[in-house]
Amino acid sequence: MIIQRPRGTRDFLPEEMQRRGQAKGAMQDVLRRWGYREVATPTFEHLDLFTLKSGPSVIEEIYSFKDKSGRDLALRPELTAPVMRMYVSELQNSPKPQRLWYFGNCFRYERPQKGRYREFWQMGAEIIGGSRPDSEAEAVALAEDMLKSVGISGDIHIGYLGLIRSILGRIDAEHRSSVMRMIDKKERDALAQLLEEIDCSHLGLLELIDSKGDQAMNQAAQIADDLRMHKEPQDLSRSSSNDKFSKEVTSQIPVPSGRDSAREGRKVEAELNLVEFEETVDLLKAYEVDFTIDFEIVRGLEYYSGTVFEIYAQGLGAQRQICGGGTYELASLFGGKETSSTGFGLGFDRIMEIAKMDGICSAPLYLAFTPDVKKEAAGIARNLRKSFPVIMDVMGRSLGAQIKAAAGSGADYVAIVGRDEIECGKLTLREMRGGEQESLSLAEIEERLKAHF
RNA sequence: GCCGGGAUAGGGUAGUGGCUAUCCUGAGGGACUGUGGAUCCCUCGAGCUGGGUUCGAAUCCCGGUCCCGGCCCCA
Incomplete structure (x- = not known):
């Protein structure tokens, strides 16, 4: 080589x-x-x-x-x-x-x-x-x-980043990317441990990504309610700029601190729109698509903003x-x-x-000819090609060898041209499977094979 | 980037230091210059690559390239 x-x-x-x-x-x-x-x-x-x-x-x-x-x-x-x-x-x-x-x-x-x-x-x-x-x-x-x-x-799996991002909004900013990565990589134990350490287990993230289908949707609805309910305390906490997150806050929800928090708060509100996701899900049911709700699908990418899906x-x-x-x-x-x-x-x-496909494309019509009518055969081929694919020998083979080659190439039909055919203005059309032959004009051949190609 | 298995005619293979390299298939031609895949005959066609060990390497060793599977990653 x-x-x-x-x-x-x-x-x-x-x-x-x-x-x-x-x-x-x-x-x-x-x-x-x-x-x-x-x-x-x-x-x-x-x-x-x-x-x-x-x-x-x-x-x-x-x-x-x-x-x-x-x-x-x-x-x-x-x-x-x-x-x-x-x-x-x-x-x-x-x-x-x-x-x-x-x-x-x-x-x-x-x-x-x-x-x-x-x-x-x-x-x-x-x-x-x-x-x-x-x-x-x-x-x-x-x-x-x-x-x-x-x-x-x-298998179609559908998730919704709005909810995940809202939950992340309640997690201290420095841990968000790790949490996201662990969800994406399915590092469940590490995630559980981290959530425990940063005191965020109660947010329901683990439970959310572990449930699939309708159960996941129920989990999501519950979490969304919780998040909405606790929105006020988060906004209030903005004023106390230096405390990171405090367990003493009645809501017990850690909030992002510093100058980011106002923007984060708005973002959370904008993204937590579970109703829209529910609408997507309902529509998909109307389309009769078979799918699984799966909030573990996060696609790890910044620019995704709503529903995300993957098919396996x-x-x-x-x-x-x-x-x-x-x-x-x-x-x-x-x-x-x-x-x-x-x-x-x-x-x-x-x-x-x-992929499984059934359509089988047939091999072209093989136009076999005797050497003495090569030019006429070329003209005939030119005409037949207006209707379907036609190939001719270019190896200088004898008629017998041409038919043999046609058989080898899987052709279903061979049209034979020799002196006799030229003289009577009809070609011999041979059906390779059974071997039957008929004498037909060009127009008749086109009519006959139209459906075949 | 990491781990494992590979590479012999167009395709599929055998051989594991003595090769003038096995078999099947294929391709081209002929027997048969107007009727097919059969048969017979002829022909064509290979050790991925570079180095090393050896009297001698397809075979053993090392590097590279490519292939297959897995890890990482996966917009």
């Missing part, structure tokens, strides 16, 4: 590309039925676009480079940021909502393993500027619909997630007006590992 493929990349042979094309087509059809329009963005962008969205730490996993003028560029590691960049610079003044979808290759410098490659394909959709519960329900239902179109029914599938080894998404606020980060969007991305390669 002289030159190998770069690590984590793949070649796709014709059969595989056919499957991929089919799967993409099926999901694309679903998107069209939901009224989404395709967009495409460059394969490389300014590195800043991605560090702005995900922080400088992502540079480690980005293929970045300087171009000949010294610009810092990056092969795109995902597509949400580019699409939002495009929205901000080109679509901000178009009617809302913008329903967009995309499909493209992305690049990440990561250790390859099952379902993870350095070049991979993402398919996704964004609803920009819609109202939260309606967009969220639509996004989840759409994702489910797309997966179903390729024979996949995954069986049969993929360690990389089980095939879809992730939620409501986020990115437009303002890229210099646009504050606009809430809901979107999701699907891991196309993982989907291909488990």
Whole structure:
């Protein structure tokens, strides 16, 4: 072997590309039925676009480079940021909502393993500027619909960051990120211990993330009530600027201290809108989507603001997630007006590992000819190609060998042309499966095979 | 970044110091220049890579590359 493929990349042979094309087509059809329009963005962008969205730490996993003028560029590691960049610079003044979808290759410098490659394909959709519960329900239902179109029914888990953030608002600021991380990493024991240490066990966080489904919703409602009830004491405590948090306060709720607290208080109020999440859930039921409420889904990211969801599938080894998404606020980060969007991305390669498709594409019609009528055959092929795929021998093979080759290529039909056929103006159409042959005109062949291709 | 297992014709494999490298499949041609996957014949085609040990390396040792699975991470 002289030159190998770069690590984590793949070649796709014709059969595989056919499957991929089919799967993409099926999901694309679903998107069209939901009224989404395709967009495409460059394969490389300014590195800043991605560090702005995900922080400088992502540079480690980005293929970045300087171009000949010294610009810092990056092969795109995902597509949400580019699409939002495009929205901000080109679509901000178009009617809302913008329903967009995309499909493209992305690049990440990561250790390859099952379902993870350095070049991979993402398919996704964004609803920009819609109202939260309606967009969220639509996004989840759409994702489910797309997966179903390729024979996949995954486990859909739905969480709500507003509530988690509100609870975090009652935790001392210096511990918030650790708490968030532990939820995300499912480090349950460490989390329990930390909450105990900082005297926040009573907030119900553990109980919340441990319950799933309807039970989780009840927990959430109860916690939301508690939080609302204790809102006043928190506001009052603002005046005593130096005490961190005090057990003597009647509410027994620790509150953030210092100059942050006023802003945090407002933020909490704005984000604790469980009613909206309940509406999303109700709508999803109306869409007849099968899902699990799961407040453990936090997606660890700053810019998510409302409902977040993930979909998992069986049969993929360690990389089980095939879809992730939620409501986020990115437009303002890229210099646009504050606009809430809901979107999701699907891991196309993982989907291909488990997709089940039935449509079998047939091999082209094989036009076999004797050497003395090669030119006439070429003309006939040119005509037939207006209706369906046709291939001709280019190996200089005998008629017998051509038919043998056609059989080998899996063709269902062979059209035979020789001197006799040219003279009577009809071709011999051979049905390979049974071996029956008929003498038919071009028009008759087109009529006969129209349904087949 | 870490751990484990791998790499032999286009695909799948055997061999574990003596190789003129096994078998299946495949591809091209012919028997059969107007009718198919059979049969027979001919042909093509391989040790990832660089170094080391050795009289001798596909085989043993070391580095690199790539693949598979897992950890970390996962926008």
